[in-house]
Amino acid sequence: MQRTRKLVASIAAAALCVPALAVAQDAAPIKVGVVTFLSGPAAGPFGVPARNAAEITIEMLNGGKVPKPYDQKGFGGARLQMVLVDESGGTTTQVTEFRNLVQRDNVDVVIGYISSGSCLGIAPVAEELKTLTVFFDCGTPRIFEERDYKYVFRTSSTATMDSVGAALYVKDLKPNAKVIAGLNQNYAWGQDSWGDFELSMKQIFPKIEVATSQMPKLFAGQYNAEISTLLNAKADVIHSSFWDGDLEAFILQAGPRGLFKRSVVVLTTGETAMYKLADKIPDGVVIGARGPYGPYAPDNELNKWYSATFQDRYNVPPNYAAYQMTQAILGTKAAWEKAQAANGGKRPSIDQVIAAFERLTFTGPGGEVRMAIGKGHQAITETAYGVTKKVGGKMTVANVKRYPAETVNPPDGVKAADWIKNGFKK
Amino acid sequence: MQQLVAVVIDGIIYSAWLFVAAVGLTLIYGVMKILNVAHGSFYALGAYAAASIAGALLAGGMPPMLSYAVLLGAALLVAIVLGPLIERGILRFMYARDEVVILLITYALFLILEDVIKLIWGVDPYFIAEPYGLLGSFDVADLTYPYYNLILVGVAIACGAGLAWTLTRTKTGKLLLAVIHDTEVSRAMGINVGRFYMVTFTFGSLLAAIGGAFTAPTVSVVPGLGVEVIVLSFAVVVIGGLGSLPGAALGAVIVGLVRSATIHYLPQAELFVIYLVMAMVLAFRPRGLFMLAEARKI
Numbered sequence: 001m002q003r004t005r006k007l008v009a010s011i012a013a014a015a016l017c018v019p020a021l022a023v024a025q026d027a028a029p030i031k032v033g034v035v036t037f038l039s040g041p042a043a044g045p046f047g048v049p050a051r052n053a054a055e056i057t058i059e060m061l062n063g064g065k066v067p068k069p070y071d072q073k074g075f076g077g078a079r080l081q082m083v084l085v086d087e088s089g090g091t092t093t094q095v096t097e098f099r100n101l102v103q104r105d106n107v108d109v110v111i112g113y114i115s116s117g118s119c120l121g122i123a124p125v126a127e128e129l130k131t132l133t134v135f136f137d138c139g140t141p142r143i144f145e146e147r148d149y150k151y152v153f154r155t156s157s158t159a160t161m162d163s164v165g166a167a168l169y170v171k172d173l174k175p176n177a178k179v180i181a182g183l184n185q186n187y188a189w190g191q192d193s194w195g196d197f198e199l200s201m202k203q204i205f206p207k208i209e210v211a212t213s214q215m216p217k218l219f220a221g222q223y224n225a226e227i228s229t230l231l232n233a234k235a236d237v238i239h240s241s242f243w244d245g246d247l248e249a250f251i252l253q254a255g256p257r258g259l260f261k262r263s264v265v266v267l268t269t270g271e272t273a274m275y276k277l278a279d280k281i282p283d284g285v286v287i288g289a290r291g292p293y294g295p296y297a298p299d300n301e302l303n304k305w306y307s308a309t310f311q312d313r314y315n316v317p318p319n320y321a322a323y324q325m326t327q328a329i330l331g332t333k334a335a336w337e338k339a340q341a342a343n344g345g346k347r348p349s350i351d352q353v354i355a356a357f358e359r360l361t362f363t364g365p366g367g368e369v370r371m372a373i374g375k376g377h378q379a380i381t382e383t384a385y386g387v388t389k390k391v392g393g394k395m396t397v398a399n400v401k402r403y404p405a406e407t408v409n410p411p412d413g414v415k416a417a418d419w420i421k422n423g424f425k426k
Numbered sequence: 427m428q429q430l431v432a433v434v435i436d437g438i439i440y441s442a443w444l445f446v447a448a449v450g451l452t453l454i455y456g457v458m459k460i461l462n463v464a465h466g467s468f469y470a471l472g473a474y475a476a477a478s479i480a481g482a483l484l485a486g487g488m489p490p491m492l493s494y495a496v497l498l499g500a501a502l503l504v505a506i507v508l509g510p511l512i513e514r515g516i517l518r519f520m521y522a523r524d525e526v527v528i529l530l531i532t533y534a535l536f537l538i539l540e541d542v543i544k545l546i547w548g549v550d551p552y553f554i555a556e557p558y559g560l561l562g563s564f565d566v567a568d569l570t571y572p573y574y575n576l577i578l579v580g581v582a583i584a585c586g587a588g589l590a591w592t593l594t595r596t597k598t599g600k601l602l603l604a605v606i607h608d609t610e611v612s613r614a615m616g617i618n619v620g621r622f623y624m625v626t627f628t629f630g631s632l633l634a635a636i637g638g639a640f641t642a643p644t645v646s647v648v649p650g651l652g653v654e655v656i657v658l659s660f661a662v663v664v665i666g667g668l669g670s671l672p673g674a675a676l677g678a679v680i681v682g683l684v685r686s687a688t689i690h691y692l693p694q695a696e697l698f699v700i701y702l703v704m705a706m707v708l709a710f711r712p713r714g715l716f717m718l719a720e721a722r723k724i
Contacts, residue, residue, distance in 0.1 A: 039540075040650040043549035088650075186697050214693050219654055221645050222443060224575070225436035225689040231569050232429060232690075248551060248646030256559040256572045280555060 028347075029081040030074065030336075032058070033101040035094070035112025036325070038086040041219050041245030045272040046114050046321040047087065050137065052314050053322035054111070057329045058082050060309065066330075067305050069363070075333050076340040078347065083107055087114060091121035098122050102129045108350070109134065111328050114321065116140035116159075116188040123152045132350050132357075136328035137321055139290070140188040141196075141416045144374030151350075153357055155331040155369060155379045156324045159189060159241065160416035161408045162268040162288055162383065163196035164424070168408070169286060169385035169401055170237050171204050174264055179209045181235035181263070183226055185246060186215040192416075193241035193268060199420040201237075211235050219246060223253050230254075235263045243269040248277060255280050266385075271295065272319045274388060278395035285388045287397055292366040293323035295397045296384035306365035318365075327364035331371075331379075334362040370405065373412040380409040431567040433686045439575045441682025442582035443641060448659035449585055449674045450633030456669030457606055457626040459525055460517065463532040465634045465659060466652030467539035468504065472635030473642040473651055474543060475500035477552035480642075484556060493557045494577070497642070501635035509628030517627065518620065536652070544649055551646040558643040574643065581640055585633055586675055593671070602626070606669070661700050665707045667714025676715055 034054045037047025058080045060066050064073040074080045083105050085097050094113075101107045109132040113119045119138035126133035126149070133152050135143070139159035143152070170177060180201055184190030194213055201208050211233030214226040227250075230238055238259070242250050251273060254260060260282045267273075271289035274281060289296050294317065297303045306326060310318040318326075335357035339348035342356065358376030362369055372380045382405050386397030410419035411426055419425070451465045480496040488496070512535065520528050561573035593599035605612045605622050613619045638651070645651070662681055666673025681700050688699045695702075707715060 039544060039549060041646070041648040044551040044646075044648055048549055212693065214689065215696065216689075217697050219650065221641075221651075221654060222440060224439050224571075225432075225686045226693075228432040228436050228569055229690055229693070232432060245551060245646040245648040248553070249644065252553070252555050252558065252646070253644055256563055256570075256574075258563075258570045276551070277553070 029079040030109070031081045031083060031105065031107040032329075032332075033083045033085060033098075033105065033107035033110040033112065034325075035085045035087050035097070035101075035110065035118075036321075037088055037114055038084070040088040042114060042243070043088070045244055045248070045276075045319070046137070049314075049316075049319050049322040050114065050325040051084065053310065053318060053325035054082060054084075054329065056310060056313055057326045061329070061333065067301055070302075070330055070333060072337065075336040076347070085112070087112065087118055091117050094118045095121055095125050098125055098131075099129070102131045108132070109332060109353075111136055111325070111332060113138050116142075116192070119143055119154075120188060123149055126151050130350070132332075132353060134328045134332050137290075137324045138189070140192045142188065142192065144378045145415045148375055149377060150354060153331075153371065153377045153379075154374070155328040155364075155371075157291055157379060157381050157383065157405075157409060158416065159193045159268075160196045160410060160420075161380070161405075162241065162290055163193050163239075164200050164408045164420065165383040165385055165403050166197055166239060166266045166268055166286065166288060167200035167204055168403055170201070170264070170266065172401060173286065173387070173399075174236050177201075177205055177208065177236040179211050179233065179235045180237045180239065181211045181230050181233040182213040183223075183230060183238065183240040183242065183250065184213070184215055185218045185242060187218055189243075190215060190218075190241055194239065196416055196420060197239045199417060203420060203423055216246075219244075221246070221249050223250050227254050227257050227259055230259055231257065231262060233263075238263045238265045239268070240265065241268045243272065247273050251277050251280050255282070260285055269320075270388075272321065274395050274397075275317070278390070281388050281395070283387070283389050286385055287388055288383070288385055289320040290324070291320065291381045291383050292402070293320035294318070295386070296400065296402070297323065297365060298367045300363075300367070302363060303365040303367075323364070323366050327366060327369060330364050331360070331362050331369060332357075335360050368405075372405070373409065375412065380405040383408050428567040428569075429690055432569055433683070433690050435566060435569075435571065436689070437679075437683035437686035438579060439571075439682075440686060441678045442579040443637070444658060444662050444682055445582045445675055445678035446578070446585055446633060446640070447637035447655050448662040448678060449589065449671065450630035450637075451656075451659045452663040452666070452669055452671065452674040453589065453633070454627055454630035455663070456671070457602060458517075458521075458623055459669075460532065460627075461525070461529045461660075461668075462627075462630070463529065463656060464512070464535040464539060465532075465630070466656030467536050467543070468508070468631040468634035468652075469638035469641075469655045470543060470647075470650075470652035471504045471508065471539065472501045472638030473645070473647045474547050474552065474638075475504050475635070476639035476642040477554040477647045478547065479503075480554045480557070481552065484554075490556050490560050493554070493560070497557065497639040498636065501632060501639040504635040505628055505632035509631040510624055512631075513624045513627040518623065521623075536656070540649065540652070549649050551648045552642075553646060554642050556643070578640055581636065582678075585636070586671070589671060658700065661704045664714055665704050667711075667717030670714065670716035673714055673716030 036050040037043045116138045135154040141158035184194040266286040268288040270287035339352040339356035386400035389398035662677040666677030
């Protein structure tokens, strides 16, 4: 009898503990690996603003201070715990760091990667380790074109959007353009950006002539000879997807040599340098922000809150890398909470989060984001371009044109190059 | 013809930059037999010191024309403070060790100095663009070049000629040549080899810092600035022959002109052309263009 009593008591105690355990499990923090450049030439213009964005977004989410629809604390009430990793050191280093994040730090999700080289290297490893991985910035379209991924998502648009958007902008700005030239970095991002831009220009201007395509190595720093070839090309339009310190060095070296006066220069990532080098960039340079970010961000409540909060904390406006980082965190939160709701309010499994993430539509500070291509793993957004114009000594963008997401991104299942070659047909 | 002129001008400008960056490396190797990977850090430190000091002085109302002197002063400051400190404080205890060990030590120094840079300056870019456009520009073959590029060429010529003159026409230079040829005999003859090592290391570091300081107005001064430079500098001094001053000059000119011609005529090959030149030279002259085969000492 005594044994039966003990058994009943044990069962009762265990039954009482179950909800407590469930609550404890639900409230357990979610470890988020955040990977961005903290050193090297990409740290200042990209990595650090992205890290700042991650810090402030996670802090505000944990405090429940983000406006609706993100006002629930953390992810579904569970606090977020950030594990920060430097993206510098090359792809091999990054693969090791990724394994460390997953196997040593036991992160639940990894959000990161600026370099297309990093993303191409990490995606198969994320798949192998079955770890939900959200790329926030890298641009090469190859990731979801070359194979399908279950665990990998990208919440920013690809370089195709930047290149097609740039070509459409040129169509309006220089309708009689006859000669183009390019200056892009010699790796996935630069090659894909130029490839899509050249193809798009050939579709829009069938008789367009390519005078030269310069592809210096990443972080080369010295561009005198490249600038000479661009000057000699006498191109109507020069396209460059340069980013990081390379973009800044190019602007510093090209300005005194009169390149901006001789040709219309399109800088698809120019937004990251336009304020810092405001006195070195003349009026009329075409500036992109890799989507509706920074000066092209919509005038909605979320963006008002975001830009003001970021500015207050860091004394600079958020650039597009910062927007994209926050967008990735909010997208993951939206997927997580959708999965949690479908799971009866309990902490969802990673498979459930993935199912919720696919084809998700959510709103970031840059507006609507749709996980519409790459079988629901690749985002599309609208984009915008404008030209630099100093107003009262302050750098602004003028003549802004916006391009809907469907206009500048290929349909699902179609490779970017094929879509462009087919005349952007849906 | 117009393009050929551009090839030559661009090649000379690039050669000048490469020579200033690389000549200190070959000098240090020639005298001390140290492959100094930390050379890239001195280049970066020169750039950071120049950007921050000149930037602060210009913001404080310094006449812009004085910024050129400030660039030089910043490089001197870096070399005079850090050169003797590193040579006397660390390297002199390692001379008895194998060359490979010293190479690894300088690599460690490079990593440490990279972190020191981040500790002092952070990761945000620094700009000191004023000196680049200050002197105006000139036109050649329908191309515009800032006069500042001529300053770079002038600095390279001054460094090369000054070094050659010092080595061949002064007593100090001749003593240094004696140290280069045979350290032990030099020491036996009463030459203070330790002092020559310290001065050589400081002067070699100064040349790297000058390279960085005079490059700062044309680039965004960011972490990692010295990485690319050290790789290119090695290529240049290997082509010319490690430790050879004329070799470094010729190596820089070859690399500069070949790279420039490639960019103008075959841009697809730009990525590897420098290393192709290096491989071809080493295939026929394994010790570089200016180094003769050396009899092994028994």
